[in-house]
Amino acid sequence: MFEFLINPAQLADVLSTALRLSIPLIFAAMGGLLCERAGVFNIALEGQILFGAFGAAVGAYYFGSPYAGLLVAIGFGMLSGLLLAILGISLRVNQIVVGIAIILFATGFTSFMSRLLFPGGGNSLTLDGFGPINIPILSDIPIVGKVLFAQNGLVYGALLLVLAINFLLFRTRAGMSIRAVGETPSAADAAGIHVFRTRYACVITGSAMAALGGAYLVLTQVLLFSDKMSAGKGFIALAAIVLGRWQPKLAFMACLLFGFFDAVQLRLQFNNPEIPFQVFAALPYLVSILALVGLMGRANPPSSIGRPYDREMR
């Protein structure tokens, strides 16, 4: 049943699949985590992945370069973040409601616009994408080399992003401010931290990161745009944030866990046709529930998450 864990070629295959499936989750989870650390719920991750995917396709199609795709994707992500920030921070609309609205808007907007902008529809495109970059020497290491050091630039980008977010939040003054704003905005305000400015910055940056997850799907995995191609990844990223207890490193591992079980699940089905495939499809969720109740301890969200700040409020 688990022969593929012993056979080096097959193991490398499963692990690279796992990493590829978890990259969009990592981008989205890091983005969402940054927003939530600053005290803003970003339920809209799913929609922002979709915006990113759409932006990447538009940029790559009209400018003929994956780098342009990346920029347009970031632009779309920032715009959706700005929308979330204006409504959820300044106008104090319920952030959950705003998030859902953005998801619905993203679904309709991208599928409508892709019919207008791409002749024959988004899924008949073949865009220029990013190819794998083999890191010299390291990529020749058996198994690990193929999995970790023969990937495309966005994979390395996602891994660096985790380190960067972790560094930002826990090793810099700005990170301290972000966390303070997410915990007790009134105290942070009294200490001279710009609560609104910090939250705006985090939400816009975080949304751009989620959009990179979508850009990754388009520019490296499938090289086309199809309706609803985010396929629930934003929600799994939200789960990864909770599972990772709002810690970048743990959330990153949660993403890898989801990706790994997805990959193993695809693999186990083939070897065991007699077991219903739903059992394997449910595996990642089963593991995450087990992890939530037992292994990881209690989840402590930032204490003012989802509560718009109002200076006059007591």
Added chain:
Amino acid sequence: MLHHLKVAALAAVTAIGTLAVTPAFAEAPRVAVALPGMITDRAFNENVYNGLVMAEEQFGADTAYTENVSQATQVEVMSDYARRGYDIVVGAGGEYTDAAERVAASFPETTVIVLNGAPTEGVTTINYNNPEFGYLVGLVAGHVSETGVAAALSAQEFAAFTNVVDGFRKGFQTANPEGEVLVAYTNDWADIAKAKEASFNLISQDVDVILPYLDAGWVGVAQAAEERGIHTVGILHESDTNLVSARLDFARALAWAVEKYQDGTLEPQDYVIHLTSVDQLGDFSDAVPEDVRARALEAVEKIKSGALSFDTE
């Protein structure tokens, strides 16, 4: 007297009007379709939509459609079309069977059609004989496959797919008695990236022909096949990686139903479409040798003559 004349004139005008309207009504049926997905999926939904376009072009039908109709709104969407006077209301997919039964009961004047649906009282269901189509592409796949391992990939396990796979396996093993057919599910009809990863995994297990039964997800299968230099066969899609296709062509089925409605011969019953004509096949790829092509065409003849038949569940 004058008054009587007026009434007579009015009656005459009405009669003429009715005469003028009735044939026009018969000539241009109004057809509406409720679709589970989007018409740009280059698979099932787009195929059904093309049937609507064919009905419009060939029979002058007045057509309408609604995309992304969820399970909860099926009855409402279909009833609305019936209420607005559409002659034919179509549910695209077996999941519309229950809704269609209710709509047919409430609107006896309306012809309710379900594509790929289980036979249902008061509803016209149109089905393909799935194993025949699976068999044909399996036969070709079995002759071309070098590793002797093929796979069928879908999102979920359901009867129509299982029937396709039964035929596919039978065809594959007719060509290669030692052959093996794997089955896998991605759990998502439209997730291209996941379908691609699933294909890579199949390929690393020696699979060299894949039969996708997906919506937009098939694109991922075709991409994986192209990148790794293996083949696909199509029953729902056309692509350059296909050895051949034997399509469950719902565009053709829908246009056929509209034509039959016009002739006044469409009944609320189950219709089964068989693979009996060579023009139901797509083009063979260059990878398919002449003798294999001949065997495929021979198989179509055998199905037509009844020498080859399949039981479905």
